[in-house]
Amino acid sequence: METTAPATPTPEAVKADGTVERYDLMGGKCYIYKRSADSKFWQVAAFVSNRNHRGSTKLEGFSAAKQFAEEWYLELRGKHIRGELGKLAPVNAEKTFKDAAEQFLREFPVLTEGQRSLIYIASHERAFASTSSPSMATSHSPQSPRA
Structure with a gap:
């Protein structure tokens, strides 16, 4: 037809x-x-x-x-x-804020080793965790002095 x-x-x-x-x-x-x-x-x-x-x-x-x-x-x-x-390649394969924050949290303790306290490092992790997923702060935390 x-x-x-x-x-x-x-x-x-x-x-x-x-x-x-x-x-x-x-x-x-x-x-x-x-x-x-x-x-x-x-x-x-x-x-x-x-x-x-x-x-x-x-x-x-x-x-x-x-x-x-x-x-x-x-x-x-x-x-x-x-x-x-x-x-097909994903349309948006760019890095996200979460990716950058996770990388920062992995590198920050090493970059500041001996120059910043663990409390200061933990405060950065809490700040990122409050703006992103709750699992971020716990996945990269160094040994917390409050443990």
Whole structure:
């Protein structure tokens, strides 16, 4: 069954997800859509491997965008079956404050050895623990004088 695109969508045709036009493909496993009435290109989206994957078809025509979306979905499914989707690099692989704080707490006692008291070092650990996870202060503590 061939799906044809309607003429110009009206503002009332805006869907709950914010798109103006949306057409399910591949039995509802993939869909193409336009974000607004002014959109030049069709967008494509599919939920594969517990993630929503989206992209632009970079095509203006409905038939060409539909063909592109079907091929894109099949390629995505192939990557999932081969296990290649799990090999994507994480988007945010940067160091966090917690990582930096843990490294500081490992190095601080060594850097201040003999120059600062254990109470002073423990106060830094308490300060970091109050702004981060409670396990940080106990995991790097030197021998506390209050023990």
